[in-house]
Amino acid sequence: MRAVGDALIFRRTTIGLLGLLVLSPVGLIIYQSFLDGPFFFPTAGFSLSAFAYVFSDPDFYRALWTTLVFAIGLVAIAVPLGAALAFLLTRTDIKGRAWIEPVVLVPMFLSALVLGFGYTVSVGPSGFVSLAVQDVIGFVPWNIYGLPSLIVIGGLSHVPYVYLYVSSGMRNLPADLEEAARTMGAGLPRIAMEVTLPLVLPALVYSAALNFLLAFESFGLPLVLADPSGVLVLTTYLYKLTTLLGVPSYHLMAAVAVLLLIITLPLVAIQRRLLDRSRRYATVGGKGGRPTRVKLGTAGQIAALSLIGLWLLVSVILPISGIAVRAFVDSWGQGVDLLEHLTLANFQQLFKISSLSRGLVNTALIAVFGGAIAVTVYLVVALAGHRNTSLAAVALDYMVLLPRALPGLVIGLAFFWLFLFVPFLSPLRATLVSLLIAYVVVGLSYGLRLIQSTLLQVSPELEEAARTSGASVRRTWTEIVIPIVRPGLFGAWAMIMIIFLREYATGVYLMTSGTEVIGSLIVSLLASGDLATIAALSLISVAFTALGLAVAFRFGAYAK
Amino acid sequence: MLNFLKTNCAAMAFAALSATSALAQATPATYPAGYADLVAAAKKEGKVVVYSPTDSEQANALINAFQKKYPGVAVDYNDLSNTAIYNRVVSEFAARQVGGDVVWSVGLDLQVRLVEDGMAERYASPEASNLPGFAKYKDSAYLTSIEPGVILYNKRLVPAALVPKNLADLTRLLKEHKDVFQGKVASWDPEKSGQGYVAMQDDMRHNPGFWPLMAAFGEAGGKIYSNSGQMREKVVSGEEVIAFYVNGAYAAGWAKANPTLGIVYSDDRTSAVSRAALITKNAPHPNAAKLLIDFMLSQEGQKAMGGAGLPSVRSDVEGVPNFKSLNELANGKLQPIALDATLLDNLDKTKRADFFSRWKQAMRR
Numbered sequence: 001m002r003a004v005g006d007a008l009i010f011r012r013t014t015i016g017l018l019g020l021l022v023l024s025p026v027g028l029i030i031y032q033s034f035l036d037g038p039f040f041f042p043t044a045g046f047s048l049s050a051f052a053y054v055f056s057d058p059d060f061y062r063a064l065w066t067t068l069v070f071a072i073g074l075v076a077i078a079v080p081l082g083a084a085l086a087f088l089l090t091r092t093d094i095k096g097r098a099w100i101e102p103v104v105l106v107p108m109f110l111s112a113l114v115l116g117f118g119y120t121v122s123v124g125p126s127g128f129v130s131l132a133v134q135d136v137i138g139f140v141p142w143n144i145y146g147l148p149s150l151i152v153i154g155g156l157s158h159v160p161y162v163y164l165y166v167s168s169g170m171r172n173l174p175a176d177l178e179e180a181a182r183t184m185g186a187g188l189p190r191i192a193m194e195v196t197l198p199l200v201l202p203a204l205v206y207s208a209a210l211n212f213l214l215a216f217e218s219f220g221l222p223l224v225l226a227d228p229s230g231v232l233v234l235t236t237y238l239y240k241l242t243t244l245l246g247v248p249s250y251h252l253m254a255a256v257a258v259l260l261l262i263i264t265l266p267l268v269a270i271q272r273r274l275l276d277r278s279r280r281y282a283t284v285g286g287k288g289g290r291p292t293r294v295k296l297g298t299a300g301q302i303a304a305l306s307l308i309g310l311w312l313l314v315s316v317i318l319p320i321s322g323i324a325v326r327a328f329v330d331s332w333g334q335g336v337d338l339l340e341h342l343t344l345a346n347f348q349q350l351f352k353i354s355s356l357s358r359g360l361v362n363t364a365l366i367a368v369f370g371g372a373i374a375v376t377v378y379l380v381v382a383l384a385g386h387r388n389t390s391l392a393a394v395a396l397d398y399m400v401l402l403p404r405a406l407p408g409l410v411i412g413l414a415f416f417w418l419f420l421f422v423p424f425l426s427p428l429r430a431t432l433v434s435l436l437i438a439y440v441v442v443g444l445s446y447g448l449r450l451i452q453s454t455l456l457q458v459s460p461e462l463e464e465a466a467r468t469s470g471a472s473v474r475r476t477w478t479e480i481v482i483p484i485v486r487p488g489l490f491g492a493w494a495m496i497m498i499i500f501l502r503e504y505a506t507g508v509y510l511m512t513s514g515t516e517v518i519g520s521l522i523v524s525l526l527a528s529g530d531l532a533t534i535a536a537l538s539l540i541s542v543a544f545t546a547l548g549l550a551v552a553f554r555f556g557a558y559a560k
Numbered sequence: 561m562l563n564f565l566k567t568n569c570a571a572m573a574f575a576a577l578s579a580t581s582a583l584a585q586a587t588p589a590t591y592p593a594g595y596a597d598l599v600a601a602a603k604k605e606g607k608v609v610v611y612s613p614t615d616s617e618q619a620n621a622l623i624n625a626f627q628k629k630y631p632g633v634a635v636d637y638n639d640l641s642n643t644a645i646y647n648r649v650v651s652e653f654a655a656r657q658v659g660g661d662v663v664w665s666v667g668l669d670l671q672v673r674l675v676e677d678g679m680a681e682r683y684a685s686p687e688a689s690n691l692p693g694f695a696k697y698k699d700s701a702y703l704t705s706i707e708p709g710v711i712l713y714n715k716r717l718v719p720a721a722l723v724p725k726n727l728a729d730l731t732r733l734l735k736e737h738k739d740v741f742q743g744k745v746a747s748w749d750p751e752k753s754g755q756g757y758v759a760m761q762d763d764m765r766h767n768p769g770f771w772p773l774m775a776a777f778g779e780a781g782g783k784i785y786s787n788s789g790q791m792r793e794k795v796v797s798g799e800e801v802i803a804f805y806v807n808g809a810y811a812a813g814w815a816k817a818n819p820t821l822g823i824v825y826s827d828d829r830t831s832a833v834s835r836a837a838l839i840t841k842n843a844p845h846p847n848a849a850k851l852l853i854d855f856m857l858s859q860e861g862q863k864a865m866g867g868a869g870l871p872s873v874r875s876d877v878e879g880v881p882n883f884k885s886l887n888e889l890a891n892g893k894l895q896p897i898a899l900d901a902t903l904l905d906n907l908d909k910t911k912r913a914d915f916f917s918r919w920k921q922a923m924r925r
Contacts, residue, residue, distance in 0.1 A: 041654070126799040228783045230925050240751050243754060244751055246670070247646065248643050331818050331820055333799065334716065353620060420651055420657060421654075513609070513638045521639075523641075524639050528789055530615060531789060
């Protein structure tokens with residue numbers, strides 16, 4: 001019973017344009033995977049040699065297996081913890097919420113590369129925490145290199161993704177259901193498990209699937225924590241292929257990227273089917289109701305706070321203290337008194353070298369303004385797919401996850417080629433616009449899902465009421481839907497800002513003199529091994545994000 | 561954002577304009593008579609775009625000296641990794657949108673490949689006669705530095721008696737003193753690092769002790785990294801106690817700044833890597849590019865880089881580490897990797913595959 005004037009033209013144009021934006025880099029990569037050389041070489045011909053090479057390489061199977069184990073382990077740790085955290089912070093009267101809420105997002109602030117690097121300085125074999133422990137008990141009871149620690153650290157550092165999705169769903173739940181359960185004598189765990197969590201099932205499923213994808217795409221942590229001991233995952237395997245043959249072997253990279261796509265697409269299908277039932281969970285009805293919170297009691301408070309404290313210690317304090325220490329010293333490790341090596345030279349370096357100081361400015365611009373532009377784009381796209389069950393909407397769902405399923409390095413390379421070889425795009429290559437476009441595509445799945453799940457919380461009856469009273473689709477959206485989801489939009493802006501701040505892989509090929517960004521600068525510094533400058537840059541980027549987040553929280557709180 | 565870029569560009573243009581008023585320079589007598597024309601043409605172009613993986617600290621020394629001498633020519637420096645550079649050069653060439661003028665890279669094999677594939681412009685620099693024979697290739701690419709491979713170790717954790725004198729010595733020590741070295745030795749990951757691969761290939765060709773060293777390294781649970789900086793970090797902290805084939809140009813500076821670190825120049829054979837500079841085919845600023853190449857190879861440019869930690873490839877540059885002084889440190893046995901077609905073997909697929917499978921076996925991976 002689709003009514004006339006369902007904004008079909010708007011929907012189709014938007015989805016079509018997005019398709020062009022997403023499918024051109026992905027298509028280029030797929031095309032490249034079926035060639036035997038770079039696509040721009042006249043000698044390159046169609047061939048399956050890239051796939052033949054990959055399938056005959058024992059390293060590929062080893063990497064695939066490790067990646068699977070890593071992804072499953074990561075989801076198994078991140079999802080329960082993230083859900084518990086979201087429940088505690090949105091549905092209970094836990095103490096100190098005001099400062100815990102922003103702090104739990106911190107692990108997302110850092111590029112995984114930096115996170116891993118922070119761990120080596122604090123809890124690595126010569127880390128200051130490890131050495132202190134060794135002094136007391138005589139040995140270091142952990143080893144941060146290898147698959148087990150990669151899973152634990154990966155899992156803990158991905159908790160915020162689950163928290164963000166689940167908490168933004170929980171925040172809008174009315175409390176009457178929980179209160180009803182409480183009245184019937186249900187305890188806290190039972191309320192959480194049987195009332196609250198089922199209501200946010202779509203968000204849980206999203207975050208589980210997304211984290212699974214994130215694990216497949218994860219690059220920085222495996223590079224720092226698994227690589228030195230010879231443990232490969234698919235992304236580090238792909239990275240190795242760029243140099244393995246001496247000359248960059250794009251066809252091999254592309255083949256691995258295509259295999260990654262093939263592995264992850266079924267996941268998107270599952271996600272979609274689960275989402276189809278999501279309408280059952282719409283919970284913001286016509287009658288409003290601010291949530292009243294479940295009381296924890298003293299024992300509950302202590303348990304909850306120590307759980308959060310322990311998690312924060314491991315996933316925030318350890319890595320950040322590592323980075324902070326490294327940023328202010330010129331030497332560390334066994335037998336080194338850190339106080340003797342304090343220095344500000346690492347920071348002075350940033351202002352002496354123009355590409356680094358330009359990088360700071362560009363990163364701030366991309367994160368703040370680029371982030372706002374990105375949210376606008378995502379909102380438009382989300383509306384185009386909102387309450388739309390046509391084939392175009394199905395296509396949209398698949399398209400969105402395509403770029404996320406490809407490593408940022410590969411997407412960045414594809415965009416570099418597009419901006420180089422497509423005539424009318426080439427003037428943009430040396431400007432921040434090229435980076436912004438690539439970033440918008442890379443951040444698409446996060447941002448869009450966040451906005452979509454917020455939009456889905458708006459019960460259809462509100463929109464139907466507006467339509468029945470004669471409002472156009474546009475008026476319904478601008479006067480009913482958007483105002484309701486405004487807090488969600490600010491949340492999304494904060495999140496996109498974070499994503500853009502810590503993005504590193506996408507810009508590696510794309511950035512050029514004048515368009516440097518912190519994340520990619522860190523990668524190129526890593527290539528030359530300038531770890532002192534990396535630490536200083538990372539610390540500044542953490543400070544940037546903390547600032548951005550403070551602003552966003554203020555606005556967000558105001559908008560509520 | 562666009563506004564910001566505009567302001568930036570305007571500021572750069574202004575700087576270039578106001579700089580042209582600075583004085584003309586003296587050119588050495590060996591330069592051709594028409595050299596002033598080249599300088600004028602370069603100034604008209606106004607800038608030169610450089611692609612290089614060289615650390616900003618070293619690169620800045622060169623850029624500052626160049627700009628002092630030729631104030632009208634701005635240097636647009638792009639810090640990129642080896643493979644990213646090669647990728648950019650070949651892609652831009654194919655798209656007929658060459659953006660880089662000078663490519664200055666440690667990936668010597670890739671540089672020779674660019675020359676062979678016709679992506680480098682021929683330019684016989686008037687400074688070429690001052691370079692040793694191994695430092696120039698087909699009037700197109702020139703080595704600018706000498707960076708010997710050294711052993712880097714942690715003075716606190718390696719007792720003086722166990723400091724190796726050369727690589728053969730290291731092989732023996734790794735086997736005999738597992739208490740000190742087991743699980744704490746580092747070197748290059750040749751699968752990831754082009755520079756490391758070049759250095760290892762060279763040692764494999766000339767040092768019969770190469771495979772025994774790799775076997776001992778594998779047995780000692782050696783760990784591998786993709787650059788010298790990471791090795792430095794690990795050795796400083798004591799996570800590793802010793803690393804070999806480390807880039808000595810950087811290591812000398814680190815050891816000077818940090819008393820924990822010691823370096824050993826082998827008393828046997830010392831191989832040296834370098835970085836090669838070339839001008840791209842169809843470069844947008846060809847004259848400025850020539851000017852920069854000449855400057856890099858000149859006394860003045862070599863001295864500037866030498867002062868910042870890139871030893872001079874020439875022997876007649878006083879006051880900074882140069883080919884001659886390093887050769888003395890290396891007990892007269894410094895053998896730099898020559899810039900020639902042998903390097904192309906490094907890019908041969910079959911040879912690479914053979915090397916890696918043998919290496920993995922030795923490393924027990």
